Amino acid sequence: MKKRLLGGFFSFRRDDAALSNPTALWRTIADQIAKFDPMFKSIIIKTLKDNLVDPQRPNIHDHFDSLIVESINAYFKEDQQDQRYPVFVVDALDECGESSEEPQRKALLETLTEWSSLSKMFKLIITSRDDRIPSKFREACEDVVLPTGDHVTHTATDDIRAFFNNRFGELKDKFRTLRTTDWPGTEVVEQLTDRAAGLFIWAETAMRFLEKGDPQTRLKIIRSGGPLDIQNSVNHLYQQITTNAWDSIGDIGNVVQPLLGAIVHAKVPLSLKFLEDFIASCGTMDDSIAVAIDRVLAELTSVISVGKDEVVRIEHLSFMEFLVESDLCPDAFRIRRARGI
16 A cells, blocks of 8 residues: 655745745644644644643744654654654745745744754655755755756656647647647747746746637747747746737736736735725726726736636746846836835
8 A cells, every 4th residue: 555655745825925924834734744643643732732832923943843843753763563754845935934024934944954953764855946045054955956948957858848749739629720730840849848948837837828819829929039048038938928918908008007016015815806996996997997807817817817716816926026027027017016025
């Protein structure tokens, strides 16, 4: 029987106040490992009953020492015939904490660094972009770099090529005029694979863009322009997406700024109803606000999603950064940083 090894998982999201909060990590992991194994559960319950830690207080070091370290040490000492050593995953560490939460983020990084002193049987896997990562933390980690650009591996290139072939196959099935053709052809797939340069975010965003409109026309848009350097490849794709969107929504351009500004600066994902009320309070237009918002979001579905709960979310942090920081962002979409951010 295959053993379950994932003891805990937490993914940070900068656009969600709860999921970007550094104090949320160890409390969440403690809850998950209690469900992973009855022994962990009994250890953590005893810790809480003995009032050795208050999970309601935002003390990251206390959470880590009392809920995680003590539990792992006690678990490791037990003589079990069928010992299961869990793996823990922390995703998108670079999206943890705003500048106002820097002391808490620092405390969290210290506890993550302290993990290296625990038994090697308990693995902690952390994924992150190379942002705001101190040298002491790096030294405690076994660094695994995913090469991109000129250093991309053959394996990553093959994976992205397979990704494109699979998604194009699914896309062609939706169009009877393309179903029996070899569109887009091997040469185009190779060109797109080269442009992705090992970045799955580029490949995924490009395919989402193709799938939300006329795929042949949109493919020409993506292929336009000369070779790109890896630093700007994703931003160039975002530039193409927003420029194409403006052709359809330029007549309601006065909605774009307040709409995207609210989405970018909000600490939590916003609902369509909230956004409608917010745009109305700005007094930017007299026509149907709901229709205008729907039109803007429809043109940006490759980078902004609307869930079944009618909550609006930016698909990836890099698009948010593009709107705020990139020189390639069209002026009509550029968002100024809010004060204090």
